[in-house]
Amino acid sequence: MLVRKTFITNSQREILRVRTSLMVKSTHRQKLIPSLLTNFKWVTDGCKFLTIIGLVCLTTTTLSAQEQSGFKIRVKSGQDRQISYYVGRGLEDGHLLQRPIDDEISERALRIFLKRLDSRKYYFIQSDIDEFQEYATTLDELLLNRDVSPGTIMFLRYIERIDDRVKDIKELLSGEFDFSVDEEVVTSGEEETYAADSAAVRDRWRKRLKHELLVLQQTDDADNDEGEPEAGDDEKESPTEILIKRYVNFQRRMKQTDSDEVLEYYLTAITSSFDPHSNYFSPSSLEDFRIRMGLNYQGIGAELSDVDGKAIIQRIMSNGGADKAGELKAGDRIIGVGQGKDGDMVDVSNSKLQDIIELIRGPEGTLVRLNVIPKGETDVQTYSITRTRIELADNAAKSVIMEVGEGDEKIKVGVINLPSFYLDMSAVRRNDPNARSTTRDVQRLLVDFKKNDVDAVIVDLRRNGGGSLPEAVSLTGLFIKQGPIVQVKDPVNGIVRQSDRNPSIAWNGPLVVLNSRFSASASEIFAGALQDYRRALIVGDSSTHGKGTVQSLQELGPAVFKTNNPLNLGALKITIQQFYRPSGASTQNRGVISDVVVPSFAEHFSEGEAALDYAIPFDEIPASTFSMRDDTSVQIIAELQKRSGKRVAESEEFSLLNKRIASYKERQKRKTIPLQKEKFNALRKQIDDDRKEQQRLFIQNDGKGDVVTRDYYFEEILAITADYVRQSSETDE
Structure with a gap:
């Protein structure tokens, strides 16, 4: 059934919504679970309706908003x-929960x-x-009828409001x-209601700007809520000028948003x-x-960032x-990009950063020309650079x-930062036997x-948020003889065990896995399995993140275009499975509990999976x-906890840390x-102390410095490892 309307009023939309709702909810569509869980091929059989609504209405609204704001999608x-x-x-048809897209989903999605947009x-x-509350019960039907106009309509209103606020900001400043004046500014959107009118939101901005001026008057490190880079090299700018530039840049950046981003x-x-x-990607x-x-x-092979609307090289x-060309340097500004030796030079001085990146990227061996203003200079230089394949070693x-x-008493410890x-999926699809993977690199x-006769190995997963499930399974297999690594439950409660069937062991000595609250998903499969086997000692934060679900990536281009080279239409990353440890316990919401807990600030910066909206609940299946081995017996763990606890209690650094954690909480x-x-x-x-600690963690976790930072925290990890080696030796004797 195909319904076309030239214009739909609210009352007509409601009638259509009810009719469509009855049609949607009474139509039994063919389930696609077997296909989704095998090769993820899409079919459209069983779909009895195709309804297109609101298109002309959307166009009218879009043009009106665009004309008012000067912004176009x-x-x-x-x-x-x-x-x-x-x-x-x-x-x-494919999500683990097997639930319909209904009014509850509409309400959640609107929120x-x-x-x-406006947290x-x-x-x-x-x-x-x-006005938007109309969508709280209609987004479900609109989506299933291929109408995504609400996203565009609400985003255009957002752009209008940004224009309004920037005008207010300039006037206030x-x-x-x-x-x-003894007054305060609210720090969390969760504690606020929406402002009643323009006057109320203007006063809210007055307080926000007042807070930011207080920050800027004390330090150059401004409290930048919009994620915009700081003012740059001009140290003569006043706090007022910095704030105006910040929000004008934010306005510019939001107006560079394209339709693909809004749809995402x-x-x-x-x-x-x-x-x-x-x-959706x-x-x-x-x-x-x-x-x-x-x-x-x-x-x-260059990192770019947007600094005040300029494309600046951050790192080579x-x-x-x-x-290899040797001309481009950090701090240089890119203003033009040309393809090949004589392709037209495209002016990118006012372009969105992502668009500039896409122009610079290209096939290995091809030439790209860049118009560049070197740092500290005014003349434009043109550099020709041959593209190469860049390995992201960080x-x-x-x-x-x-x-x-x-x-x-000296002990040698091999530390792996993972x-x-x-997994290079493109290389795997090409059947490349040398496809880069975690397991191959760690082996x-x-x-x-x-070769260097280390006594123990530490695998540092503190900044590991997950990745490839097959790689988590194969990496675990390097440390055990053979057996089940993870159990996976699908949407129809079928359980499949993924096992290591290779009896060889790459490392059979003492093994320590270092976790944090940021360790998630595949990290938890690895750590949880080794803990179940009593193969590794788990140390770090009290528990990992608690993500116990598996997602599949389903590219949409092949679903729409049945060709060998379909258009890139993005992809749906969808939760299709929940994983469980060999013991039958899920890591979902609970994570992997450490055998030895070492205090850290990182644990208090994240509340883990359980704090996320609509997280899937914890459950268990049969083991x-x-x-199991005896590498980490109850007696060994108890002794290690005792020794570590004593050192931490006597440490001035940890004592100061614990006081700062208490103060932070x-x-x-x-x-x-207060203002x-x-x-x-x-x-x-x-x-400021909190911010410095966060910056320290960011630097530690960005992968660009040392393999690990050997600070007082890691010294304790090494001390625990040394104790573990000695305990293991005593047990063997």
Whole structure:
């Protein structure tokens, strides 16, 4: 059935919604679970309705909003409708929960989408939200009928409100602020309601700007809520000028948002209403995902960032095309990109960063020309760079050997920093026997450890958020003889065990796995299995993140275009399975509990999976049959806990850390920040300490420095490892 309307009023929309709802909810569509769980081929049999609504109405609304704001979105309505249809079908037919897209999902999706745009409630006003409430019970039917207009309509209203707020910001900053008034600003959007009207939201901005001025008056490190880079090299700018530039840049960046990005925000709001790990990747996000998983891409080997609307080189990667050419440097600004020796030079001085990156990337061996203003200069230079394949070594497994103790007590420890479970899927599809993978890289490192006669191995997963499930299984197999690694439950409660069938062991000595609250998913499969086998000692934060679900990546291009080279239409990343440890316990919401807990600030920066909206609940299944070792007996763990606890209690560094953690937890209970100058200054030093700790963790986790930072925390990890080696030796004797 195909319904076409030239214009739909609210009353007509309601009639159509009811009719469509009855049709949607009474139509039994063919289930696609077997297909989804095997090769993820899509079919459309059983779909008895195709309804297109609101298209002319959308166009009218879009043009009106665009004319008012000077902002334009190129709506690819036919393509977007195809994408939305397959996303909706995929969710209903393939998601682990096997639930329909209904009014509850609509309400959740609206809440998530608005939070994505305006989490702190500084842009929309209550009348906007009242108007959007129409969608709280209609997004489900609209999606299943291929209508994604609400996302565009709400985003255009968001752009209008940004224009309104930037106007307010400029006017407010042109006046004076009284820092003697005893008032406060709310720090969390969860504690706020939407402002009643324009006057109320303007006053909310007055307080926000007052807070930011207090910050800027004390330090150059501004409290930048919009994620915009700082003012740059001009140290003469006043705090008022910095703030105006910040929000004008934010306005510019939001107006560079294209239709693919809006669709991604909108469809991800719907997918995230099922669980927090299901989402839609736009074509560019899908390409970035492939790069992260494969740890390589083809380009010039340079990192760019948007600084005040300028494309600035942040870093030159070693052995890339830019590094080999030797001309491009950090701090240089790119203003033009040309393809080949004589292709037209495209002016990118006002382009969106992602668009510039896409122009610079290209096949290995091809030439790209860049118009560049070198740092500190004014003349334009043209550099020709041959693209190469860039290996993202920062995110690959790295190792270092450290020594603990002295004399006869000296112990050599091999440390592996593993940021993710990666696998070059493109190489695998090409049947490349040398496809880069976590297991292959770690096995090489273990061989090196053996050559250097290390006494123990530490696998550091503190910044490992997961990755490839097969890689988690195969990596675990390097440390056990053979047996089940993970049990996987599908949407119809079928359970499949994935096992290591290779009896060889790459490392049979003492093994320590270092976790944090940021260790998730595949990391938890690895750590949980080794703990069940009593093969490894688990140390670090009290528990890992608690993500116990499996997602599949289903590219939409092949579903729409049955050709060998389909268009990139993005992909649906959908939760299709839940995984369980060999013992039958799920890591979902609970994570892997450490055998020895070492205090850290990181544990308090994240509340884990259980704190996420719509997280899938914990459950258990029967245990597998497997043979446990005695590497980590109850007695050994108890003795290690006792020794570590004594050292931590006697440590000045840990004593100071624990005091700061307690203070931080108290401050987190605060819902407001004082704006009276003296009261703000009293609180500021404590806030600065928190920020410095967060920056330290970021530097530690960005993969660009040492393999690990040997600070007081890691010294305790090494001490636990040394104790473990000695305990293991005593047990063997």
